[in-house]
Amino acid sequence: RTECGVQYSTQDQVATCPIPSPPRWPAVLQLPPAESRAVGTASQPLDGLPGPACWDTRSCPAAFLVTGGNRSLAQSLSGQLFPALTSPLNFSDYLHTLSKIVPGSEAPASFRQFLEPSFTPGNTLYIVQPRCRSNFSQTVSVNAGPKPLKLNVDCIQGLSLWRESASVINDELFKGYRQQRESGGGKANEFAAGYDFLSTNTDSLDISIWFNSTYNNNTGVFEMALLRVPRLVNMVSDAYIKFLRGSGAEMLLEYVKDMPKVGSELKLDLSSLLGALFFTWIIELLFPVILTYLVYEKQQKLKIMMKMHGLKAGPYWMITYTYFFALSALYMILFVTFGSLIGLGFFTTNDYSIQIVFYFIYINLQIALAFFAASFLYSVKIATVVGYIYVFGSGLLGAFLLRFFIQDNSFPNGWIVVMEIIPGFSLYRGLYELGQYAFTGTAMGTDGMTWSSLSDPVNGMRTVLIIMVVEWAILLPLAFYLDQVSLLGGGLRKRLLILLKCFKKRAASFRMYSFGRLGSKVIVEMENPDATQEREAVEQLLLEPNANYAIICDNLKKVYHGRDGNPDKLAVRGLSLALPKGQCFGMLGPNGAGKTSFISMMIGLVPPTSGTAYVHGMDIRTDMNEIYTYMGVCPQHDLLWETLTGKEHLLFYGRLKNLKGAELLKATDDSLKSVNLFRGGVGDKQVGKYSGGMKRRLSVAISLIGDPKVVFMDEPSTGLDPASRNSLWSVVKEAKKNRAIILTSILFP
Numbered sequence: 001r002t003e004c005g006v007q008y009s010t011q012d013q014v015a016t017c018p019i020p021s022p023p024r025w026p027a028v029l030q031l032p033p034a035e036s037r038a039v040g041t042a043s044q045p046l047d048g049l050p051g052p053a054c055w056d057t058r059s060c061p062a063a064f065l066v067t068g069g070n071r072s073l074a075q076s077l078s079g080q081l082f083p084a085l086t087s088p089l090n091f092s093d094y095l096h097t098l099s100k101i102v103p104g105s106e107a108p109a110s111f112r113q114f115l116e117p118s119f120t121p122g123n124t125l126y127i128v129q130p131r132c133r134s135n136f137s138q139t140v141s142v143n144a145g146p147k148p149l150k151l152n153v154d155c156i157q158g159l160s161l162w163r164e165s166a167s168v169i170n171d172e173l174f175k176g177y178r179q180q181r182e183s184g185g186g187k188a189n190e191f192a193a194g195y196d197f198l199s200t201n202t203d204s205l206d207i208s209i210w211f212n213s214t215y216n217n218n219t220g221v222f223e224m225a226l227l228r229v230p231r232l233v234n235m236v237s238d239a240y241i242k243f244l245r246g247s248g249a250e251m252l253l254e255y256v257k258d259m260p261k262v263g264s265e266l267k268l269d270l271s272s273l274l275g276a277l278f279f280t281w282i283i284e285l286l287f288p289v290i291l292t293y294l295v296y297e298k299q300q301k302l303k304i305m306m307k308m309h310g311l312k313a314g315p316y317w318m319i320t321y322t323y324f325f326a327l328s329a330l331y332m333i334l335f336v337t338f339g340s341l342i343g344l345g346f347f348t349t350n351d352y353s354i355q356i357v358f359y360f361i362y363i364n365l366q367i368a369l370a371f372f373a374a375s376f377l378y379s380v381k382i383a384t385v386v387g388y389i390y391v392f393g394s395g396l397l398g399a400f401l402l403r404f405f406i407q408d409n410s411f412p413n414g415w416i417v418v419m420e421i422i423p424g425f426s427l428y429r430g431l432y433e434l435g436q437y438a439f440t441g442t443a444m445g446t447d448g449m450t451w452s453s454l455s456d457p458v459n460g461m462r463t464v465l466i467i468m469v470v471e472w473a474i475l476l477p478l479a480f481y482l483d484q485v486s487l488l489g490g491g492l493r494k495r496l497l498i499l500l501k502c503f504k505k506r507a508a509s510f511r512m513y514s515f516g517r518l519g520s521k522v523i524v525e526m527e528n529p530d531a532t533q534e535r536e537a538v539e540q541l542l543l544e545p546n547a548n549y550a551i552i553c554d555n556l557k558k559v560y561h562g563r564d565g566n567p568d569k570l571a572v573r574g575l576s577l578a579l580p581k582g583q584c585f586g587m588l589g590p591n592g593a594g595k596t597s598f599i600s601m602m603i604g605l606v607p608p609t610s611g612t613a614y615v616h617g618m619d620i621r622t623d624m625n626e627i628y629t630y631m632g633v634c635p636q637h638d639l640l641w642e643t644l645t646g647k648e649h650l651l652f653y654g655r656l657k658n659l660k661g662a663e664l665l666k667a668t669d670d671s672l673k674s675v676n677l678f679r680g681g682v683g684d685k686q687v688g689k690y691s692g693g694m695k696r697r698l699s700v701a702i703s704l705i706g707d708p709k710v711v712f713m714d715e716p717s718t719g720l721d722p723a724s725r726n727s728l729w730s731v732v733k734e735a736k737k738n739r740a741i742i743l744t745s746i747l748f749p
């Protein structure tokens, strides 16, 4: 039978079917199992109880302990508790028949689904009698329940035992429970019930009943366990009325039944159960994207390049952060909208404002975490691997480790909080809680998580929100700081260096212009007359500053400390130089002569070991950020975005140099023309498709855009064919008019 109703074949239907008129059942007494019924033993003699031998024959009585204010009254009442059968049992009207006697069952009454378990096949219905006659045991056909049933009926002796006081009863009821049976395997000594007749007299019935509420066994939402107490009350009411009015009077308890219920759809919201892990992965997938992007700009030195063209850390961070925030927010909006549209309970049951706040905080934390992680990573490949390991690792560990700790009540909450410091775990926990609330919400037809459920003791959401906000507030400034320290030796490191170098040594022994090959003996360690002259000019200029000089180097030195036992390397030894505006200063020398070290110091990539230089009167050790706004750089290796076009590069760097509108467009076009990248739409091609020479010319154009006052070009002519080289020199010649240019080259032009 498959139609809705209470049926043996498909009990599962009961969960969803409407049950307008639940079946009626005899009120059955809960009996302790035969092997656990109370007995008296040598070590624990209980007054009036048989010895343990009855355990083996399964014939122990069901014992009731009785006390009361008036002993004679209590004893005569308890003698009437189990009426003796006067006629053979007639099960054709089983409700009426069983209401006159006391039926009992050992079967636990959990998972009962509108059925009385003692009326299901395989169970025995016991009739509690003052004395059992032999051959009582029988099998009867009963029409109780959904289909005709063969029922085993047996007799059990009911035994009511007088005890002096309630405290004696209380003690004995739990004796068996506390002291396990000494022979034969750990069963308890259970009593059926206890009665205290208190101040009962002929005018009023006043009782207190002990029963074992563990049979209730309500451990879950779906259990509808029955606690078989009604019969215990009826037994004593019936005994009382018989005591007052004689055995002809009866107080009958015909039946008990469940409350009717309406039909409901079977809603098991899988999204809530599987959701936490799956959604953790989906949301975390943005993390490697952000991380690799940040590391890419660092690996390609684009960040330094932008910084050298005047982009300050503040705007860079604000723009990057806002960009990733917008990206993440869009992603999360799509995530929630899509989930809601296909009707996943995970999204629809829980309060949207909580979800929005949770995701909002998390994406901020995720971006801060990416910034933080990016300050330790230098290669895109490693960043990708680290990013995905983090995503899958934190998701799996969350689902298969953290979840068990959350569900294990004995696990200390403090450790869970510690684990949730890992952002992936706090995300998992938040999603897990949303899933739990959505699941119960869907199953029970109630709301999921609301703001008021944040104060539920088991709800970890509030802790997670607090952890994430605090962590964000710590991670973001920390990431900013680490970034400043690592980039360009700026920030604190620079300041530390200044502190260390405050006792600047004014060693003026010898200065050179010709760069010798380092480490070899070819270095001319003799002061060249030109050099002496220049040093004196510099000293003069330092005393009387002259605005005409764009660059003044004062005894600039760079020593690289040897690693792995190698000796220190002197890259630049005491360079003094004064360069007026309108001049182009070329530095020639073979590889390793120190040209790039010199440029690196001038553009702030490495701090000088000693000495300093001034660009328009600003010290390269302290004022690098201001210097960048006047400076153009063409680095030795092209630092370009592969996916941007040449024109876009120039537009970007032009904007950094405060060019706007028509002026910017004109400057860009002029610049492209000057380096021969204008014709044939070359400027609109992606840089990734450029040849080495084209990239080089673009780098030169970038260094000149926006009218910088000083320009550094590190080997701008490498990789250029002779024709391009010539046009490059004419560009430089043109450009040097109102600025100072320092360029290095291995070759003479």
Ligand SMILES: *[C@@H]1O[C@H](CO)[C@@H](O)[C@H](O)[C@H]1NC(C)=O
Pocket: 070, 071, 072, 073
């Ligand atoms: C106890 O109850 C009986 C009635 O069964 C009554 O006769 C007797 O007086 C009561 N005893 C006391 C002390 O109240």
Ligand SMILES: *[C@@H]1O[C@H](CO)[C@@H](O)[C@H](O)[C@H]1NC(C)=O
Pocket: 108, 109, 110, 214, 215, 217, 219
């Ligand atoms: C209580 O419920 C559990 C299942 O949740 C079951 O295994 C156990 O037998 C039940 N105990 C009683 C006394 O009903």
Ligand SMILES: *[C@@H]1O[C@H](CO)[C@@H](O)[C@H](O)[C@H]1NC(C)=O
Pocket: 173, 174, 177, 188, 189, 190, 191, 212, 213, 214, 215
């Ligand atoms: C109450 O019932 C439970 C389940 O059958 C049983 O384990 C426990 O020992 C009983 N307690 C007492 C005090 O009888």
